């Protein structure tokens with residue numbers, strides 16, 4: 001029997017059942033489209049095929065962009081702001097009403113535990129309801145002309161306008177939340193939206209698309225294009241798209257920028273965060289938070305902790321506590337209530353983790369906890385000690401983002417060393433500091449080159465109430481309530497000339 005069971009009749013029109021597999025349609029500008037050629041969707045729980053989605057061709061994509069560009073972007077822009085907010089509120093209510101199927105899709109298609117799936121659905125609903133805070137960031141400026149002799153007797157209004165069509169490219173790890181978040185700020189700003197879902201878990205996004213339709217959203221202004229990423233070059237480079245909001249790995253992000261050419265970008269890229277433990281930290285609390293930072297959603301979070309830097313004075317005590325915390329993690333089927341860590345998204349992800357662990361061990365790393373593969377997609381949360389800093393810097397686990405529950409731990413003798421090791425990775429998404437000495441904490445916060453610094457907590461972006469985003473290879477721009485408006489709008493300066501019309505009576509020299 002198919003592991004995925006959708007219960008609500010509201011979704012029954014978007015899939016057929018064939019040989020116990022759900023064959024979904026894609027949503028193109030108000031129409032649900034089926035195709036003969038399909039992409040298989042597997043559950044990471046047991047790798048069984050749970051669904052198929054259309055493999056769209058260029059004619060479908062071209063049509064979606066054509067409608068979005070010629071009709072959709074004007075339909076949404078001409079829908080007054082208060083009504084756009086009303087539609088988003090209706091959508092939030094529909095997501096509440098159909099929460100069970102959304103949660104189910106995240107458990108079965110993305111391999112999340114029930115708690116994590118509920119958390120993602122709740123965050124998505126919250127994100128829609130924070131749309132009024134985005135709206136407050138859409139303001140302009142009045143500029144008097146008399147501060148420069150050349151603009152005397154003129155004045156200007158500088159306002160923010162929607163860019164038109166935003167392409168939202170979504171990663172597998174938060175398919176629903178990322179789609180909702182990018183949709184929300186793009187729509188509040190008055191843009192049409194085209195979503196490219198991840199091939200691994202597109203089903204939560206197709207369910208979302210059905211609810212967007214039910215909420216009465218202008219149908220020409222929204223499409224979900226199910227195409228493989230590697231066939232997306234023509235889409236990302238299309239002239240009808242003015243902004244790309246991409247979340248995914250740094251390597252893919254680089255390819256997207258190269259193919260897209262001159263557009264506006266939000267690029268939320270790879271991460272993997274350092275956590276710095278100062279000598280006066282509350283070690284029990286820090287160990288509990290750092291462990292969660294390592295294993296939560298099997299380390300498949302851009303804000304997962306991948307490097308643990310501990311002050312020498314506290315090293316042994318902290319290390320033992322962290323190992324004890326990791327030993328409590330129950331790995332297994334995410335449908336089982338006792339499970340705290342489910343599977344990785346694919347066997348390839350587990351292969352990648354195992355080969356990077358092997359490399360670290362060969363180089364002299366000591367596995368303090370975990371290190372074993374428990375199934376095709378199941379691994380243990382893993383902590384590897386590497387005290388030699390030069391070797392540490394050469395490891396793949398330090399240089400790259402291995403998207404799995406694995407972290408390196410080492411000690412530091414002074415703050416400069418901790419800063420150098422944290423900044424030495426090519427990523428700059430977030431860093432965590434645990435400790436109480438205000439001078440040390442403040443100094444770290446000054447020198448760490450990251451988009452966000454969490455003091456006495458693990459990094460977690462949550463609903464994006466606080467803006468997040470990376471520096472260096474971790475990206476461009478910011479995701480977050482209010483903050484992303486900047487990237488999906490353009491300034492327009494409107495200049496009024498009243499010269500010699502007697503509006504102003506400036507005194508002569």
Ligand code: NAP
Nearest residue numbers: 170171172198199228229232248249252268269270271302
């Ligand atoms: P990914 O492999 O880079 O894929 C991301 C998206 O890009 C998918 O929809 C993928 O489609 C698409 N894609 C692949 N190649 C493409 C191309 N050439 N042109 C256009 N689109 C293309 O990343 P992932 O494994 O899904 O997600 C994990 C990554 O996302 C990690 O690196 C993580 O750190 C990052 N992430 C960052 C943040 C942040 O806030 N900075 C948040 C979440 C995740 P297919 O699935 O069809 O290949």
